[in-house]
Amino acid sequence: MYHVAIMAHERARRASVLAGSEEKGQVMHPSKPARLTVAIVGGGFTGGAIALHLATSRRQGLAIDIVVFEPRERLGAGLAYDTEESVHRINVPAGRMSLYPDAPGHFQDWIERTDALKDDGEALAEDGLHYPRRGLFGRYVADHLAPWLASGAVWHHRARVENIQRQGPRWMVSAADGLSIEADIVILAATHPAPGLPGVLAGLRNDPNLIADATRPDALASVGDTDRILIVGNGLTAADVIAALEARGHTGDILSISRRGLRSRGHAPQVQEPFGDFLSQPAATASDLLRRVRVTLRAAEAEGRTWHSVLDAVRAQGQEIWQRLPVAERRRIARHVRPFWDVHRFRIAPQVEAAVERAISAGRLTVLAASVAAAGADAQGIWVTLKPRRSRQTVRRHVDKVIVTTGPDHGGVLASQPFLASLARQGKVTACPTGLGILCARDGRAIDAGGRVVDGLYVAGPLARGTFGELMGLPQVSDYAVFIAARVGEDLAAWAAPDETAAAPSRASA
Numbered sequence: 001m002y003h004v005a006i007m008a009h010e011r012a013r014r015a016s017v018l019a020g021s022e023e024k025g026q027v028m029h030p031s032k033p034a035r036l037t038v039a040i041v042g043g044g045f046t047g048g049a050i051a052l053h054l055a056t057s058r059r060q061g062l063a064i065d066i067v068v069f070e071p072r073e074r075l076g077a078g079l080a081y082d083t084e085e086s087v088h089r090i091n092v093p094a095g096r097m098s099l100y101p102d103a104p105g106h107f108q109d110w111i112e113r114t115d116a117l118k119d120d121g122e123a124l125a126e127d128g129l130h131y132p133r134r135g136l137f138g139r140y141v142a143d144h145l146a147p148w149l150a151s152g153a154v155w156h157h158r159a160r161v162e163n164i165q166r167q168g169p170r171w172m173v174s175a176a177d178g179l180s181i182e183a184d185i186v187i188l189a190a191t192h193p194a195p196g197l198p199g200v201l202a203g204l205r206n207d208p209n210l211i212a213d214a215t216r217p218d219a220l221a222s223v224g225d226t227d228r229i230l231i232v233g234n235g236l237t238a239a240d241v242i243a244a245l246e247a248r249g250h251t252g253d254i255l256s257i258s259r260r261g262l263r264s265r266g267h268a269p270q271v272q273e274p275f276g277d278f279l280s281q282p283a284a285t286a287s288d289l290l291r292r293v294r295v296t297l298r299a300a301e302a303e304g305r306t307w308h309s310v311l312d313a314v315r316a317q318g319q320e321i322w323q324r325l326p327v328a329e330r331r332r333i334a335r336h337v338r339p340f341w342d343v344h345r346f347r348i349a350p351q352v353e354a355a356v357e358r359a360i361s362a363g364r365l366t367v368l369a370a371s372v373a374a375a376g377a378d379a380q381g382i383w384v385t386l387k388p389r390r391s392r393q394t395v396r397r398h399v400d401k402v403i404v405t406t407g408p409d410h411g412g413v414l415a416s417q418p419f420l421a422s423l424a425r426q427g428k429v430t431a432c433p434t435g436l437g438i439l440c441a442r443d444g445r446a447i448d449a450g451g452r453v454v455d456g457l458y459v460a461g462p463l464a465r466g467t468f469g470e471l472m473g474l475p476q477v478s479d480y481a482v483f484i485a486a487r488v489g490e491d492l493a494a495w496a497a498p499d500e501t502a503a504a505p506s507r508a509s510a
């Protein structure tokens with residue numbers, strides 16, 4: 001049936017945990033033969049949510065081991081929610097962020113039940129909605145995973161996966177600490193690679209005054225209170241950086257640039273229903289879609305609605321809109337429309353927006369449409385030559401720090417890690433032609449170099465958005481996690497023996 005090859009130290013660790021579970025009356029069967037193994041690579045929100053939903057189906061009769069490889073201490077948080085920074089806030093109201101898409105208020109209910117905002121006087125925004133700290137959402141997910149980890153239904157193995165090799169019908173998954181397991185199904189959930197360093201900054205790669213990845217913990221630790229700063233990239237991460245600098249008492253000048261100078265937009269003053277129908281007569285080209293959006297924007301305005309309602313409709317219908325477009329048109333959208341889409345779609349939390357506005361009105365922050373033409377270091381720090389948009393002139397400046405906030409390099413994801421590069425060499429995964437991640441079929445399974453669906457290999461989380469379209473905001477990511485768990489559950493149900501004795505916590509108690 002199946003086989004788990006596990007290193008001796010891991011076997012011992014498992015045995016002691018299992019013994020602990022038995023003491024608590026949760027009878028486990030480590031020697032039971034008819035079990036299947038699911039390896040989830042990456043335990044951010046996606047990996048954590050899939051593990052949770054799979055564990056739930058286990059209660060319904062599936063005998064499986066669910067092993068999540070995740071180097072972070074907390075499972076379910078990942079890049080977005082594994083942060084202790086107090087100014088990092090969720091940018092979607094709490095009432096729409098949930099582990100359970102069929103219960104959108106689940107996180108908000110948890111907040112109220114646990115009085116989780118008692119020390120956060122700023123969470124409630126003027127629109128009457130809660131935008132808690134991002135770390136709190138990470139705690140909510142971890143809280144719901146905890147009973148499954150305690151019961152042994154889900155294993156969190158704290159190590160990076162370094163290699164995945166096809167072995168007959170199974171996969172050998174090898175981690176950096178020497179553990180190797182054989183898995184029947186592998187789920188790729190290592191979503192966000194580090195940002196790519198713009199080529200023009202490559203000469204500064206080893207300069208301590210270049211902060212190449214602003215999402216790393218303590219990324220801003222070396223910034224002095226009066227440092228002159230250049231931020232490259234104007235999106236939500238830049239806004240996080242500006243708010244975090246203010247909270248640290250930074251008073252130096254900040255210049256924030258992006259090619260188009262676009263800034264992430266805020267939320268509507270009042271909650272509105274989505275407005276617009278983009279599916280009855282679906283667009284066949286990117287330009288047709290844009291034309292329809294513009295027409296709908298005018299209609300919305302005439303009815304006293306703001307653009308938010310139209311963009312919300314596009315987002316809600318986004319996956320279907322995307323899937324009806326030919327790949328060449330999707331590519332066109334990814335290349336030309338995405339910067340505009342991102343700043344309207346990913347809205348800034350009101351508290352972070354207020355910090356950015358304060359910095360602008362105090363004259364500390366300048367936002368510019370410009371690119372870096374050249375950069376280097378000299379005795380005065382870092383010098384940059386900037387090329388403002390639509391200008392032939394360049395401007396030379398000295399700064400103390402350059403902070404890169406251009407976002408994860410999803411287009412280069414297959415080269416970002418040895419295990420992905422290895423899967424690509426084996427021909428088991430291919431880059432999505434849209435440049436948005438890894439190519440997969442509509443059921444989430446990877447597509448190999450020959451265009452065939454790969455059994456037992458799933459692409460989870462936003463890396464699948466080239467196929468599905470809008471799949472980055474938490475509500476869509478949560479939906480997709482449920483879908484993948486159900487799909488994997490169907491695969492497993494065909495093989496697994498029921499595990500009726502396994503004790504499992506219920507959703508209500510979790």
Ligand SMILES: Cc1cc2nc3c(=O)[nH]c(=O)nc-3n(C[C@H](O)[C@H](O)[C@H](O)COP(=O)(O)OP(=O)(O)OC[C@H]3O[C@@H](n4cnc5c(N)ncnc54)[C@H](O)[C@@H]3O)c2cc1C
Pocket residue numbers: 041042043044045046047069070071072077078079080081089090091092134159160161162189190191192193215417419460461462472473474475477
């Ligand atoms: C900074 C940020 C803030 C966001 N804020 C919001 C928000 O407020 N609201 C909203 O709706 N959406 C938000 N999003 C979007 C969305 O919620 C996230 O992108 C989503 O949580 C994706 O989670 P994930 O688990 O797929 O990816 P990730 O969070 O990237 O998790 C992947 C995990 O894989 C692990 N990993 C990587 N390589 C390996 C390996 N080789 N072996 C084992 N593990 C590995 C990493 O340690 C990481 O924990 C935000 C995104 C970001 C980046």
